[in-house]
Amino acid sequence: MAKITARSPLAPERFPELPVIKGVRFSSVAAGVRYAGRTDVMLAHLAPGSVVAGVFTRSATRSAPVLDCQEKIGAESPDGAAIIVNSGNSNAFTGRNGVEATRAVTSAVAAAMSLPEGRVFSSSTGVIGEPLPHARITAKIDELVAALDEDGIAGAAHAIMTTDTFPKGATATVEMAGGQVRIAGIAKGSGMIAPDMATMLVYIFTDAAISRADLQTLVSRINDRTFNCITVDSDTSTSDTLLMGATGASDVAVTAEDGAFESALEEVMLDLAQQVVKDGEGATKFVTVAVTGAESDADARTHALSIANSPLVKTALAGEDPNWGRIVMAIGKSGARADRDLLSIRFGEVLVAENGWVAPGYHEEQGAAQMKQPEIAINVDLGLGSGAATVWTCDLTHGYISINADYRS
Amino acid sequence: MAKITARSPLAPERFPELPVIKGVRFSSVAAGVRYAGRTDVMLAHLAPGSVVAGVFTRSATRSAPVLDCQEKIGAESPDGAAIIVNSGNSNAFTGRNGVEATRAVTSAVAAAMSLPEGRVFSSSTGVIGEPLPHARITAKIDELVAALDEDGIAGAAHAIMTTDTFPKGATATVEMAGGQVRIAGIAKGSGMIAPDMATMLVYIFTDAAISRADLQTLVSRINDRTFNCITVDSDTSTSDTLLMGATGASDVAVTAEDGAFESALEEVMLDLAQQVVKDGEGATKFVTVAVTGAESDADARTHALSIANSPLVKTALAGEDPNWGRIVMAIGKSGARADRDLLSIRFGEVLVAENGWVAPGYHEEQGAAQMKQPEIAINVDLGLGSGAATVWTCDLTHGYISINADYRS
Numbered sequence: 001m002a003k004i005t006a007r008s009p010l011a012p013e014r015f016p017e018l019p020v021i022k023g024v025r026f027s028s029v030a031a032g033v034r035y036a037g038r039t040d041v042m043l044a045h046l047a048p049g050s051v052v053a054g055v056f057t058r059s060a061t062r063s064a065p066v067l068d069c070q071e072k073i074g075a076e077s078p079d080g081a082a083i084i085v086n087s088g089n090s091n092a093f094t095g096r097n098g099v100e101a102t103r104a105v106t107s108a109v110a111a112a113m114s115l116p117e118g119r120v121f122s123s124s125t126g127v128i129g130e131p132l133p134h135a136r137i138t139a140k141i142d143e144l145v146a147a148l149d150e151d152g153i154a155g156a157a158h159a160i161m162t163t164d165t166f167p168k169g170a171t172a173t174v175e176m177a178g179g180q181v182r183i184a185g186i187a188k189g190s191g192m193i194a195p196d197m198a199t200m201l202v203y204i205f206t207d208a209a210i211s212r213a214d215l216q217t218l219v220s221r222i223n224d225r226t227f228n229c230i231t232v233d234s235d236t237s238t239s240d241t242l243l244m245g246a247t248g249a250s251d252v253a254v255t256a257e258d259g260a261f262e263s264a265l266e267e268v269m270l271d272l273a274q275q276v277v278k279d280g281e282g283a284t285k286f287v288t289v290a291v292t293g294a295e296s297d298a299d300a301r302t303h304a305l306s307i308a309n310s311p312l313v314k315t316a317l318a319g320e321d322p323n324w325g326r327i328v329m330a331i332g333k334s335g336a337r338a339d340r341d342l343l344s345i346r347f348g349e350v351l352v353a354e355n356g357w358v359a360p361g362y363h364e365e366q367g368a369a370q371m372k373q374p375e376i377a378i379n380v381d382l383g384l385g386s387g388a389a390t391v392w393t394c395d396l397t398h399g400y401i402s403i404n405a406d407y408r409s
Numbered sequence: 410m411a412k413i414t415a416r417s418p419l420a421p422e423r424f425p426e427l428p429v430i431k432g433v434r435f436s437s438v439a440a441g442v443r444y445a446g447r448t449d450v451m452l453a454h455l456a457p458g459s460v461v462a463g464v465f466t467r468s469a470t471r472s473a474p475v476l477d478c479q480e481k482i483g484a485e486s487p488d489g490a491a492i493i494v495n496s497g498n499s500n501a502f503t504g505r506n507g508v509e510a511t512r513a514v515t516s517a518v519a520a521a522m523s524l525p526e527g528r529v530f531s532s533s534t535g536v537i538g539e540p541l542p543h544a545r546i547t548a549k550i551d552e553l554v555a556a557l558d559e560d561g562i563a564g565a566a567h568a569i570m571t572t573d574t575f576p577k578g579a580t581a582t583v584e585m586a587g588g589q590v591r592i593a594g595i596a597k598g599s600g601m602i603a604p605d606m607a608t609m610l611v612y613i614f615t616d617a618a619i620s621r622a623d624l625q626t627l628v629s630r631i632n633d634r635t636f637n638c639i640t641v642d643s644d645t646s647t648s649d650t651l652l653m654g655a656t657g658a659s660d661v662a663v664t665a666e667d668g669a670f671e672s673a674l675e676e677v678m679l680d681l682a683q684q685v686v687k688d689g690e691g692a693t694k695f696v697t698v699a700v701t702g703a704e705s706d707a708d709a710r711t712h713a714l715s716i717a718n719s720p721l722v723k724t725a726l727a728g729e730d731p732n733w734g735r736i737v738m739a740i741g742k743s744g745a746r747a748d749r750d751l752l753s754i755r756f757g758e759v760l761v762a763e764n765g766w767v768a769p770g771y772h773e774e775q776g777a778a779q780m781k782q783p784e785i786a787i788n789v790d791l792g793l794g795s796g797a798a799t800v801w802t803c804d805l806t807h808g809y810i811s812i813n814a815d816y817r818s
Contacts, residue, residue, distance in 0.1 A: 061741030061749045093737045093749065095766030128734025129767055238741050311720070311805075312813055319814030325537025328502045332470030332647050340470045340502065357504030358538055396720075398810050404721055405728030405806070 010278035010286050010374060010394070011166040018153050018171050018184040021205040023047035023247025026152030028159035031140045033133060034088025034126055041086045041137055042156035043144040044203065045113065046245045048080040052121065053216035055223045057240035063092030064102045065122045066239055072118050073243075076212055081119040083203060083243055084109050084137075084144075085160050087188070091124040091132040092238040101132040108138040112145050123201050123241045125188065126162055153205075157186035160201055163403060164190050164279050170271035172264035178252040181208045183264055185244075187272040190232070190279040200227065200276055202242040204268060209248035214256035218265060219244050221256075226269040229301075229391045231308050232280035277392045282399025285317050286375045287392065293343075294387030299336035301389035306334035307378060314396035317376060322367025324352045327378060342383035347376065417599075419687035419695050419783060419803070420575040427562050427580050427593040430614040432456035432656025435561030437568035440549045442542060443497030443535055450495045450546055451565035452553040453612065454522065455654045457489040461530065462625035464632045466649035472501030473511045474531045475648055481527050482652075485621055490528040492612060492652055493518050493546075493553075494569050496597070500533040500541040501647040510541040517547040521554050532610050532650045534597065535571055562614075566595035569610055572812060573599045573688050579680035581673035587661040590617045592673055594653075596681040599641070599688040609636065609685055611651040613677060618657035623665035627674060628653050630665075635678040638710075638800045640717050641689035686801045691808025694726050695784045696801065702752075703796030708745035710798035715743035716787060723805035726785060731776025733761045736787065751792030756785065 024046055028039040046052070054073045056066050084105060091098045106120040113120075124132060157167035168187040173180060189200030210218075223242065254261045278286050289308045294300035307313055310330040316323035324345050331338045341356035347370040351359045370376060433455055437448040455461065463482045465475050493514060500507045515529040522529075533541060566576035577596040582589060598609030619627075632651065663670045687695050698717045703709035716722055719739040725732035733754050740747045750765035756779035760768045779785060 057741075059738070059741035060743075060747040061737045090734075093734060093762065093766060095750070095764060097766065128737060129762065238738055311809070315810055315813035318810065321814070325499075325502060328470045328537060329468070329647055332466075332468035334469075338469040341504070353502065353538065355504060357502060357506065396810065397814070398807050400720070401724055401727065401805065401807050401810060404724035405730070 006165065008165045008279045009284055012275065015154055015157065015167050016169050016171055018169050019173070019182050020150045021182055021184050021247065022207045022249035023050060024205045024245065025148035025150050026156040027144045027147035027149060028152065028155040029140045029144050029147070031086065031136045033086050033136055039155065039159040040088050041084065041140060041144065042159040043109070043148065044083040044156065045148050046081045047247050047249065048078055050080050050245050050247045051210065051212035051215055052081050052243060052245045053212060053219045054241065054243045055220055057237055059238045061093060061238050063090055063124060063239045064094060064098035065091055065124050066241055068102045068106065069121050069241060069243070072121060075118055077116065077119055079115055079119050081121065081245060082109050082113055082115055083121045085123045085201060086137055087160050087162050088126040089124055089130060089132045090126050090128050090239045092128045094129065094131055097131050101134040104134040105137050108141050112141045121243055123239065125160065125201055125239050128238060153184060153186060160186070160188040162188065163281060164188050166279060168272055168275040168279070170268045172267050174260050174264040176252050176254065176260060179250060181206060181250050181252045181254060181261060183268050185268050185272055187276060189276040190281050200237070200240055202227065202272055204244040206246045207248070207250035208246050208252055208254040208261060209250065210246045210254045215244060215246050217256040218262055222262065222266045222269050226266065226273040230273045230277050231305060231391060231393050232277060274392055277394050280394035281403045282397040283394030284397055285395040287317060287378060287394060288390060289378045289393065290390045291380045291382065292388045293381040293383050293385060295337050295385040296387040297389055298387070300387040302336035303331050303334045303338065303380065303382070304389045304391040306330045307380070308391045308393035311396055317371070317395035318397040320368065320371040322347060322364060322371050324367070327380065328353070331380065337384060338382055339384065344381045344383065346379040415574065417574045417688045418693055421684065424563055424566065424576050425578050425580055427578050428582070428591050429559045430591055430593050430656065431616045431658035432459060433614045433654065434557035434559050435565040436553045436556035436558060437561065437564040438549045438553050438556070440495065440545045442495050442545055448564065448568040449497050450493065450549060450553065451568040452518070452557065453492040453565065454557050455490045456656050456658065457487055459489050459654050459656045460619065460621035460624055461490050461652060461654045462621060462628045463650065463652045464629055466646055468647045470502060470647050472499055472533060472648045473503060473507035474500055474533050475650055477511045477515065478530050478650060478652070481530060484527055486525065486528055488524055488528050490530065490654060491518050491522055491524055492530045494532040494610060495546055496569050496571050497535040498533055498539060498541045499535050499537050499648045501537045503538065503540055506540050510543040513543040514546050517550050521550045530652055532648065534569065534610055534648050537647060562593060562595060569595070569597040571597065572690060573597050575688060577681055577684040577688070579677045581676045583669050583673040585661050585663065585669060588659060590615060590659050590661050590663060590670060592677050594677050594681055596685060598685040599690050609646070609649055611636065611681055613653040615655045616657065616659035617655050617661060617663040617670060618659065619655045619663045624653060624655050626665040627671055631671065631675045631678050635675065635682045639682045639686045640714060640800060640802050641686060683801055686803050689803035690812045691806040692803030693806055694804040696726060696787060696803060697799060698787045698802065699799045700789045700791065701797045702790040702792050702794060704746050704794040705796040706798055707796070709796040710800070711745035712740050712743045712747065712789065712791070713798045713800040715739045716789070717800045717802035720805055726780070726804035727806045729777065729780040731756060731761070731773060731780050733776070736789065737762070740789065746793060747791055748793065753790045753792065755788040
């Protein structure tokens with residue numbers, strides 16, 4: 001049974017007002033997959049003419065629903081689409097039974113909604129290695145279909161939560177030459193979060209008129225700058241899925257070269273990605289690690305992730321200890337190039353270390369003051385080149401241990 | 410101030426009886442480098458004719474004493490050698506001051522013992538980024554030299570502790586054709602432990618008569634199977650050092666091809682390495698992760714370390730939760746090749762999962778019974794080839810968070 005702990009101290013004040021995306025309807029229901037007393041299945045329907053793009057975990061042990069989505073995602077179809085998601089059971093490492101369970105759910109949705117099976121995408125999140133009680137889901141499909149509502153997205157955001165302490169939503173509106181385009185997205189995820197991708201389910205919708213290929217290009221490109229730049233615990237899920245649907249209902253044409261649309265979509269994806277970190281299991285600090293001056297962007301990313309994933313750095317942050325020595329350690333161990341005597345470290349704007357030692361003007365109280373903030377910036381310049389990368393993470397606390405030493409996820 | 414917590418529940422019953430290694434003498438003293446009320450500096454003297462070999466951290470931000478040792482280690486000399494080690498301050502990331510502090514200490518030892526400076530090796534362990542108060546050490550050198558004693562090794566093992574909860578020693582005796590050879594070693598380390606190498610200081614001594622080149626060959630080779638196969642928290646120290654001295658006082662000639670000697674040395678090194686894991690910060694479980702059936706030994710090691718370093722696996726172990734789904738996750742994310750449907754997982758001898766799903770005969774109580782043991786074996790066969798690797802680790806507990814969210818290391 002998942003422990004839904006107290007709301008993260010980093011949570012936004014409230015779930016945002018998400019606009020209606022014309023052509024998309026949502027519903028959710030309590031099917032009792034694993035949890036009692038809460039909704040645990042969501043359904044989304046995309047009107048005929050919609051296109052769907054997606055990115056997925058690269059885990060070698062990915063789940064049956066992920067494999068099923070990957071098979072279906074590339075196809076074009078005029079028929080619209082459906083997305084069905086359950087929490088409580090990830091249907092991962094469930095062998096042939098898992099394939100059959102996924103098929104049972106998607107074919108039941110297809111039949112109920114008169115869609116080809118290839119247009120029904122599914123995700124499952126929760127415990128690994130236990131058979132998905134798919135009959136509990138299929139028993140609720142008529143109810144889900146009947147309840148579909150263009151205002152149902154907030155309910156859907158609740159239904160997909162597992163150890164999340166708050167539902168996650170984000171939105172943006174873009175004024176284009178042809179008119180207004182809207183984007184709205186929801187996400188779940190708090191543990192087992194690391195790049196490629198974060199352990200996470202993300203569903204984003206827009207009324208833009210865009211080709212499937214262009215939508216896929218945008219989603220893949222922005223994913224590398226958002227969801228692939230967050231880490232809670234370096235653990236990668238078997239179920240990570242991001243699906244994005246575009247209905248075209250705005251009649252505003254958009255392409256992958258459209259900067260305003262790309263910026264708006266990036267804003268939504270980054271917002272959702274950062275919300276996942278802010279709901280990191282046990283998190284009390286939201287941490288931005290920015291590395292500049294590396295030999296390459298790849299080197300910068302290696303250093304940034306080494307810092308962001310270091311248990312010693314993360315526990316120091318939890319303890320509000322401005323322990324920059326552990327940052328030096330994490331840079332040293334990353335494997336990417338660094339020169340001890342050329343690198344500099346800042347907490348926020350405060351220069352802490354440079355020239356191979358503590359900065360002459362630095363006083364521990366300055367670092368301590370930075371550490372007391374709920375949002376902390378670690379800025380490292382390697383002094384070697386122009387490679388840069390930013391990743392987002394959280395601290396490692398007793399809360400993480402409590403959640404994960406007991407919860408069977 | 411280091412918190413010396415209660416003795417690890419995985420600690421051996423007592424410090425072993427270490428034999429005298431002819432030609433080596435030890436002393437230790439309370440110099441007040443950082444800690445009060447305990448010894449914190451050790452000195453070892455190796456008689457003329459001794460050879461010294463070593464392996465060191467590959468961190469790009471390694472400490473001044475490590476760099477100094479690396480410069481000196483390759484030289485041959487008839488003069489004997491000294492090793493001086495302080496706890497409480499690692500003299501890492503201390504810039505030019507760090508180099509000068511190392512030189513101040515090693516040159517004072519050289520002068521006091523009539524040794525060339527190139528024959529004085531030093532290590533420092535403790536807080537990073539603070540100037541080493543070297544005058545506190547040099548003020549004690551006469552006292553250290555006067556106290557040198559061939560029975561002093563246990564005292565030395567105590568003086569080098571930081572967050573360790575017990576001193577670590579191991580010994581072996583080899584019967585060779587030419588007579589008996591003895592090996593005795595001490596180590597410190599509990600946090601910031603990960604391969605290449607574990608965060609650790611290790612000093613091993615033998616009375617074998619062996620060339621420096623052969624000793625180096627043996628130490629490097631065995632290091633890859635012992636200290637480079639342990640991980641507590643995936644964090645790599647800036648100070649890792651293993652020094653081994655051979656005095657030749659037994660008059661028994663040994664080479665790098667001598668199987669009996671190699672086995673005995675491996676036994677000592679593995680014992681010390683496993684003691685470090687058993688003293689892992691907050692550890693309550695000692696875990697052996699053995700991967701077989703990989704495409705290559707390197708792939709097997711990648712999978713084994715992915716499992717051993719996964720926070721979700723380690724917290725499940727802490728919670729005595731036989732959560733094999735997280736092991737599947739860790740295999741999936743490692744990046745090395747795996748086939749979900751060919752791999753099998755065992756807890757000890759208990760087959761848990763195979764053919765892409767939970768094993769038909771497996772009952773959760775069987776896994777739970779394994780998890781209750783203080784020593785747990787996770788055995789994974791990938792079913793792909795003959796690559797194999799074994800690593801040792803511990804669980805991730807509230808104790809780790811408590812130690813590291815407060816201790817400035």
